[in-house]
Amino acid sequence: MRWIYRHPLIYEIVDFLDSGGLSWLARGRALKSVKGRVLEVGIGTGLSKRWLKGCSLFGVDLSKTMLERAKRRGARVCVADAVSLPFKDGAFEVVLFLFSLRVMSDGRKALKEALRVGRRVLILEYLPLPRPLERLGFFVYGSKPLGRGIFDGLKVDSKRVAGIFVLHEVKAPQQEGSKNALH
Template structure:
């Protein structure tokens, strides 16, 4: 699970924000860096979309990046801000950034919670400059642990939507991204590069 964006489960994440980082493992910095490595431009400006308390931002900060955490949950953003991350309160489906504003967008353990994931992916692609990347880490619903997670999220009352890595690549391609699978398994990573004239 990760922080929820759009409107659906935001109240839940507001309530658990103070405990969230104690319950969740750190983001996989190595997997995220592997996704960012597909960029054909220097990656300096990064958005951690649906970033919650900044789990992905903390992982990337160890490599020298300082992502902006974008989330709709006030409680989660308060935790990210307290950790020193720059934050913006916004819906993942309507990012308040101009076209080509950043070099990369990362979405970690959160796309399945978004009320309109297709729109969120299109928005991510819009704000990433040519040669930049959109990196998504998600849960494989057909793995043993993934099937368990799907059941747990249904029991909690989430209306989560999960994809296999191949299905997520198809979603990326529909948004105009050059998609590829970086890693597979329970927590997999898919990257989509924005094509065009590279910087």
């Protein structure tokens, strides 16, 4: 685990500064219409809670230190791996990956698991960045661009939400009439 994930306050400062605050604007725009039971995979410090008014927010992360802060913000949290979520099928209206899918070792498996527990998945990410910035992101966060083919076989709607940020919406395969889209 990267050092930054063990220091919540430093994480939040770097998160804000690395995009000049645009990542927070992007979160606000991406989450404005989210309602119901919401799971955030890689919840970190629970920053999203400020934009999820009236939602029942659950969060999973591998960092206990980050989860403690998310819990103080009002999220219900547990330590869990994105590829093996401890929830029933269809337990959530929405599953969120807010800049977290890119740091997971197997993004495709994490996405498959999110589609199992949620009706739709929202993924907020950077647009492809110049190589030096990608290297810096890997050094600080352990992040890498979303892998090619991660959305193969899925219906994905993508839109730019603020500056260099894009929101991908993926609906659960059962809703699209294609149960085996991820196999």
